[in-house]
Amino acid sequence: MTQPVALVTGSSRGIGAAIASKLRARGVRVIGHASRAVDEQTIGADLTDPTAPARIWEEALRRAGGRIDLLVNNAGLFSPNPIGLSDIEWLDNWEDTLRINLTAAAELSRFAVRHWLEREASGRIVHVASRAGYRGDSPDHWHYAAAKGGMIAMHKTIARQYAARGVMSYAICPGFTDTAMAGDYLASRGGPGLLADIPLGRVATPDEIAAIATFCALDAPESMTGTVIDANGASYVR
Ligand SMILES: NC(=O)c1ccc[n+]([C@@H]2O[C@H](COP(=O)([O-])OP(=O)(O)OC[C@H]3O[C@@H](n4cnc5c(N)ncnc54)[C@H](OP(=O)(O)O)[C@@H]3O)[C@@H](O)[C@H]2O)c1
Numbered sequence: 001m002t003q004p005v006a007l008v009t010g011s012s013r014g015i016g017a018a019i020a021s022k023l024r025a026r027g028v029r030v031i032g033h034a035s036r037a038v039d040e041q042t043i044g045a046d047l048t049d050p051t052a053p054a055r056i057w058e059e060a061l062r063r064a065g066g067r068i069d070l071l072v073n074n075a076g077l078f079s080p081n082p083i084g085l086s087d088i089e090w091l092d093n094w095e096d097t098l099r100i101n102l103t104a105a106a107e108l109s110r111f112a113v114r115h116w117l118e119r120e121a122s123g124r125i126v127h128v129a130s131r132a133g134y135r136g137d138s139p140d141h142w143h144y145a146a147a148k149g150g151m152i153a154m155h156k157t158i159a160r161q162y163a164a165r166g167v168m169s170y171a172i173c174p175g176f177t178d179t180a181m182a183g184d185y186l187a188s189r190g191g192p193g194l195l196a197d198i199p200l201g202r203v204a205t206p207d208e209i210a211a212i213a214t215f216c217a218l219d220a221p222e223s224m225t226g227t228v229i230d231a232n233g234a235s236y237v238r
Contacts, residue, residue, distance in 0.1 A: 005064045006217065009033045010075030011042060014179030015128060018210035019072055026218055031060045033075065047075055047100040053107035070217050071112040073105035074128040080140035094143045101147035106154055113158065113167055122166030126216045127155045131175045135236045152228060159226030168225040170216035175232025176203035200233030
């Protein structure tokens with residue numbers, strides 16, 4: 001059996017680090033990514049730079065010897081954008097969040113789909129979206145919710161368009177997950193009181209989200225392509 005190769009964006013910490021670790025434990029060769037090259041397995045590229053996705057894809061292919069089987073679109077930014085900011089500040093924040101959370105994922109997905117179609121090979125994409133994509137988010141996070149909603153729509157489009165040619169797409173919608181991102185959010189929204197909205201009584205762990213991502217990447221039946229898996233402690237049941 002050939003060792004599968006995965007490109008995982010945002011693998012330096014949080015959910016992405018947990019995904020990279022679980023995939024490696026299953027024998028996958030993981031090429032990681034973050035804004036800086038934290039180790040030699042990680043490609044450093046700031047996704048606010050429009051040239052970054054192409055550079056990441058080319059470098060990942062080079063390191064992998066020309067074949068990538070799995071793409072995990074995980075990198076993300078959750079940063080407040082209050083409507084009271086100046087017009088240009090608000091727009092700048094909107095553009096950064098859309099570029100990091102949606103446009104970069106779209107570009108990498110496009111490179112991956114073309115790679116698989118050209119080689120007549122199968123491949124899988126796992127998108128780490130968010131509960132916000134369905135439910136919406138706080139008043140300071142229009143951009144984040146819009147980017148994640150866009151990611152879910154893009155994922156469904158890829159799944160419907162390319163399933164017959166062996167390209168599968170899966171999406172995960174975590175609720176609050178215990179990473180730096182969630183810690184900042186909980187603090188900014190008044191702390192543990194927020195847990196009252198989560199019937200499970202706690203936020204998710206990165207390992208839980210990584211277990212779902214690993215299932216989608218390696219084990220999920222092809223018939224599940226196009227699926228969106230919620231992981232939010234029943235805080236948003238749809
Ligand atoms: N935590 C939650 O509550 C939660 C809930 C729902 C969905 N999610 C989603 O899950 C994914 C992972 O979230 P997380 O909580 O694990 O986040 P995190 O701990 O803040 O880590 C974010 C990752 O994305 C990378 N990243 C952020 N901005 C980047 C940029 N401009 N260029 C390149 N890389 C960048 C970071 O790299 P650096 O280390 O270099 O900054 C890091 O590896 C995100 O897509 C997020 O939206 C999280």
